[in-house]
Amino acid sequence: MIFLLCILFDAMKKQLSAKQFAIKEKALRNYKIILIQDSTTIALPMWLNKYFPGSIFHGHSYSQLKIQVIYDLQNNQFVHFEVTSNRQNDQSKAKDILQLAGNKDIVIRDMGYFASECFKLMNEKKISFISRLKYGTHVFDLGTGKHIDLFKYLKKNKFIDKWVLMGAQYKAPVRIVGITLSSERAAMRRRIEKKHADSRANHSKQFYQRLGYDIYVTSQDLQNIAVPDIVRLYSMRWRIENIFRSWKSHFQLQEMIPQNRSLTRERALAMVYMMLIFVVLFQAKIYHMVLLYMNKFKRSQISLIKLSKFIADNIWQILFQQWKYLMPQIAYFSQYDKRSDRLTFMQKHSLS
Numbered sequence: 001m002i003f004l005l006c007i008l009f010d011a012m013k014k015q016l017s018a019k020q021f022a023i024k025e026k027a028l029r030n031y032k033i034i035l036i037q038d039s040t041t042i043a044l045p046m047w048l049n050k051y052f053p054g055s056i057f058h059g060h061s062y063s064q065l066k067i068q069v070i071y072d073l074q075n076n077q078f079v080h081f082e083v084t085s086n087r088q089n090d091q092s093k094a095k096d097i098l099q100l101a102g103n104k105d106i107v108i109r110d111m112g113y114f115a116s117e118c119f120k121l122m123n124e125k126k127i128s129f130i131s132r133l134k135y136g137t138h139v140f141d142l143g144t145g146k147h148i149d150l151f152k153y154l155k156k157n158k159f160i161d162k163w164v165l166m167g168a169q170y171k172a173p174v175r176i177v178g179i180t181l182s183s184e185r186a187a188m189r190r191r192i193e194k195k196h197a198d199s200r201a202n203h204s205k206q207f208y209q210r211l212g213y214d215i216y217v218t219s220q221d222l223q224n225i226a227v228p229d230i231v232r233l234y235s236m237r238w239r240i241e242n243i244f245r246s247w248k249s250h251f252q253l254q255e256m257i258p259q260n261r262s263l264t265r266e267r268a269l270a271m272v273y274m275m276l277i278f279v280v281l282f283q284a285k286i287y288h289m290v291l292l293y294m295n296k297f298k299r300s301q302i303s304l305i306k307l308s309k310f311i312a313d314n315i316w317q318i319l320f321q322q323w324k325y326l327m328p329q330i331a332y333f334s335q336y337d338k339r340s341d342r343l344t345f346m347q348k349h350s351l352s
Contacts, residue, residue, distance in 0.1 A: 027229035031128065033105040034073040036237055037097055037113055039066050040244040041086055044268065051265040054086045065272070068093050070100055071240050073108075076287070078280055083272060094118040101127045108237050116167025119174060123219055130225075130234050133166075133215040135207060139176060140165040151206055154178050154213050161227060166217060177227050178215040186212035246308035247279060286311060286318075290334060293327050307334040 028034060044052055044063040054064030066088065070080035079100055082093070090112035098121055101107055106128040114134040122129050139148050142163045153160055160178040165171040181189070189211045193203075216230050225233070287307065294302055310333045311318055317326065 027225050027233060028074075028106070030224065031074070031104055031106045033075070033101070034236070035079070035097065035101055035105060035107045036071045036073055036240045037069070037093075037107065037109040038071075038237070038240045038244070039068045039090055039093075039112070040247070041066050042248075042272070048265075048268060051268065052085060067272075067276070068096070069240065069243075070097065071243070073236060073239055081276055083269065091115055095121070098122070098125065098127075101125070103127070106130070106233075108234060110237060116170040116172050119166065119217065119219075120170045120172035123172060123174075128219050130216060130218045130220075130230055132234070133176065133178075133217050135210055137166060138168045140171065142173065150176075150178065150215065151210055154180065154215075160215075161222070174217045174219060175221065176215065176217050177230055178213050179227065179231070181212055181214060183212075242304055246305050247275075250305070250308040250312040251275065251279065252312070282308075282311065289323070290327070290330055293331055301336055302331075302334050303336045306336075310334055 041054075041064050044054075044065060046060070046063050049061045049063035052063045052065045054062040056062070064086035066084045066086045068080070068082040068084060068090075069078065071077070072079050080096065082096075084093075091114065094113040094115040095118055097107055097109075097113075097118075101122070103126040107122065108130050111132050111134045114131060114137070116137070119129065119131075133150075139150060140146060141148055142165055145165070148164060150160070158180045160176060162176060163173060164176050166174045166176070190208050193208070193211060214231065216234060218225060218230055287302075287304070290302055290307060307330070310330055
């Protein structure tokens, strides 16, 4: 296992030698690194639950593990992997970012990692951040210290953009930005929440009303990041979701562990680490080679999902055919579909 971990770390270092393609967002010109922290759950054969306990559903204990990832979006590279039990929640890993981020870096992550103490520590280290505000978090007026009822405030004003103290215990100074969503989008969000809500959840009427607003917290003043930029930059987080999708849908990360009851915990972990090594090498080498090719010949922009599918479907061809003959084929089948109704990730953020 130590051997595979060493190979994984070495593969991650090799990403640094690949030519990078920076995001050209105007709002990010002052930041060196954009770090996205997220996790994905991998389903395992049920009999492995004694090693990797997962969720319990209808009396059955499932087996799952979680892969914690920190991804540098500015340089298109992974900077951290950790395999944990699925029962170890994301919030417990919130402080991991403090070991990797520093001054002039920005962290974007979802509410799973929301912890007022961590925001306070990031402020102290001058690490910038953007996050959605977790429902039920207390906020207080920066001047008077009085509690602010955000729901009432937004119902009255439809908008908020002010500095507050966040968290009853840690009182982290943050800028809070809230906007009212369209009725269509709010209704869609409520439908999704009701469909996927845990059967044990007993959400209040106010919780569902609160879904009619987008509320963000950041460490940056208005002169550094305007409200539309906060919304757009937070949407960058979906890049890691697309990466996870390519792992599961095309690299078949969930199907790689056989239903063999003689499989040990160590062998199951070894298979996961071997797949992560492949994923990192794919990101560091193949993905960047195709990006270079696209740039050189001014071709259409590349879809990570389509590229992953092509690699998975043609792995033997990839391994044994010369790249100069293979590259035009890869480029052709990995292009985004031509669409007029929405921009691609790369068009939206000028990733070239």
